[in-house]
Amino acid sequence: MSGHVVALCGGVGGAKLAHGLARVLAGDELTVIVNTGDDFRHLGLWVSPDIDAVVYALAELSDPVRGWGRREESWNFMAALAGLGGESWFQLGDRDLAMHVERTWRLAAGEPLSAVTERIRRRLGIAASILPMSDATVSTRVETDAGWLDFQEYFVHRRCEPAVRGLDYAGAATAGPLPAALAALARSDLRAVVICPSNPFLSIEPILALPALRAALEAVRAPVIAVTPIIGGEAVKGPAAKMLRELGFESSSGAVARRYAGLADVFISDAADPLPPPVPGMRIVRAATLMTGVAEREGLAREVLRQAAAAS
């Protein structure tokens, strides 16, 4: 079976499944639409953490141990910056910095984020399309018991410690998706849309907050397959479980499934968990979702494609 696959994802966890999909699909069969709500300016540099995670994963440059950033990384820039009294709460590796510097000056010269990303994708020999969810700026802001916080302030500086009360995706209502994203979703050979195992609040819902993208997703005929980011009631990485609890939901894959009601046709919960309660219009299945290595990424990608075929 062939056909095009569109994946929606955020950073590290989602990027792993995107990598698995890229490995089991032909080069031109995958389009990844990436959250940019976490993007921010730091030390004057424009940092797009989720795009970088996807680029590094698909170029097989990710650090396998640290879970973020590039492998074979060094930290001499940060050490020297600390020596100059610069801000050191956000770690920028020497190799990773090349991405931020290259992106920042090209954005300042008027190149859209999508064009910068496309240039880097080609240069790194990545076959799949990688599309930022928008070339317009959308900024995820987090309402907490310590007030409204910019995303990286909440996520990195405060280490997700303040309790979350709500979220806002500033700019999303007027941000247009890329024409290439809408075109990918409208393809007649579309085989599946995959909602990767990313944080629903921080990675997937900012994408869904773009009205034209949400409408295009609701209009696709191909099955939409979502994968749980929660296993055993906890997030594999990041604050998803903590946020579910703080926002008044159960910390479970079932709670994530319910957030995708009306959008996902199939929800893959982890094989180690009991099957979540039914959600109307959604088939809930179980599979191994923990991607400890490349084989598991490929295995989950194949399972997603199997479920899509079964749902078509």
Place this chain on the structure above:
Amino acid sequence: MSGHVVALCGGVGGAKLAHGLARVLAGDELTVIVNTGDDFRHLGLWVSPDIDAVVYALAELSDPVRGWGRREESWNFMAALAGLGGESWFQLGDRDLAMHVERTWRLAAGEPLSAVTERIRRRLGIAASILPMSDATVSTRVETDAGWLDFQEYFVHRRCEPAVRGLDYAGAATAGPLPAALAALARSDLRAVVICPSNPFLSIEPILALPALRAALEAVRAPVIAVTPIIGGEAVKGPAAKMLRELGFESSSGAVARRYAGLADVFISDAADPLPPPVPGMRIVRAATLMTGVAEREGLAREVLRQAAAAS
């Protein structure tokens, strides 16, 4: 003998004498006014090569072998940038990059170059004052047989290969020096002004092109001591000798002495060269000017101060 010393300098060679002066003077006795005509924007970063050379020399962070940049440097940023297809003709070390990133975002936030430099100077524990020649942008441009070139295009990208026909210090006529520079030159305890062994065309004359700074220098009562950047008809480093020849001058320390006529009271030529021909109003002496190590930097600094005392 005590009193304040003001040094004018460019990059590497001048920074060595500034370092020697800093080591033989008391901490608050030295003000270094640094050329900024070479400053340029690269990859969106504001690079001030001469300020960095002086900061690194005075903080004893310079690379002793390479002759520019920081010691214990690594190049992983450049390697990654090349991998992304970025411009790699100007080398930025991982540690050095901290300076450019910190400076760039602070300038963009509205902090003047002098304030950024002062903050870094203090943080690195440098006792001497380091003043950019101006907070306004002055850009050295080089007229060559290949047309007008921006300085770094000529200096780094083209490796000084095009023959020089003329120079322009764009913005100098309207750029104001720092009040602190004028105040240092007006001090009643001013003991000497030192024109460091820097390229006259590229490092010293951009400073002298600022009308208020030139006027202040001409008004000082303290002796002005210039040191040759030319030994044995050749520059210790850089294109000074080549530029002298291309501009129709003899490639000799005497030719540099004549450029400082009416400004310098004493000119120190190298001990290995014959005494240059007389220049009206200038005492020309010989001393060891090659600064191969810290002892030679200190030795030359002491000789400069001796000549100043003798000329007072």
